[in-house]
Amino acid sequence: MEKIDLDKIRVDITNLDEQLLSLLAQRRALSIQVVKSKVQDQKPVRDSYRETLLLQNLSNKGKKLGLKSDYIHSVYRTIIEDSVELQQDYLMQLNNPNLKSADYKVAYLGSKGSYSHSAVEKYLTGLNGGLIDVGCKSFDDIFAAVEDKDADVGVLPIENTSSGSINEVYDLLQTTRLKIIDELYIPVKHNLLVACESDLSKITTIYGHHQPVAQCSDFLNELNDVEIVVTDSTSTALSEVKKINDPSVAVLGSAEAGKHYGLQSIRADVANQKDNQTRFIVVAREPVTVPMTCAAKTSLILSVGQRPGALVDALMIFKQFNISMCKIESRPIKGRPWEEMFYIDVTENLQSENMQSAIRELKPSVSDYTELGCYVNRSSHTEES
């Protein structure tokens, strides 16, 4: 039998992959043409009917080529979500010409290797020009950097699928004049990383930011006699552990961060939930406006006083105007014991007639009312109006 030449097969695979890349780039160029036509006709970015037809057709054709339906769905979901994001970004830039420019200054927690840095990289995808890093040591510093014009925007985590809401960020939103201008969903995969040859049985100290520590609590609770050292950011934890270079010391961080700091993973996926995601917000001094053809979210802060039923009455106004609420969070108000501030996210454009009518009814019935901002709804599978 003739010997199968691995090197030759790899050359063929590389060539095919390059063709796939070129086809993906061509498809993206078509998405830009699509959004330009949608601007002319005022059509929504998302078209679920078209997506269903597309996936059905590809799945049928794929089956004939021996490709599993699950595989086709997951590949094309990724391609379509990218196309939607590309179109949304195009529309946002058209509507808000000063949104992202060269030498954009971004304030975030930590430095390279932190999860916030991954969010910053995602936020800046496609931006021509350099990012000026304004690494911060606390959430407070991020708000201050943007308020004092040391940064154009700040990127902050606000909630996580394992550890829930990040109260510190909600509390800072209560007093800031900054506006939310975007949101990002980042998959967070925690690994246990070490600086030199080691294994789990040798670990006596684990470094980590308090959020990853909370998100990996099940795994950490199973370990005996391990000291947890909490740091101000994941990047601080990573650089400390690299410096200490001891087989008994490990750190919680992503595999990519490990590569960046020259650390090896001894245990992958140690978060309580397998689908561990963090939602980040982007804050700036000026609000943005979202075109009506893009799925939008509006974030508000309200307080309603202590009258029985006051919160229900306020929320009924959203129902009355057919506005869906996707999040409600309550936090204590500084200096007003037992009163609560409510953070409400609705899947509605601030400029829509429904939203403006709801706000007109809402304002006189609440004690505090602040608009935190209207931005593109980045959670997948959302319908535009």
Ligand SMILES: O=C(O)C(=O)C[C@]1(C(=O)O)C=C[C@@H](O)C=C1
């Ligand atoms: O065909 C469209 O209307 C598109 O916007 C393109 C596309 C795609 O990438 O295939 C993207 C989003 C829509 O929800 C449907 C399909």
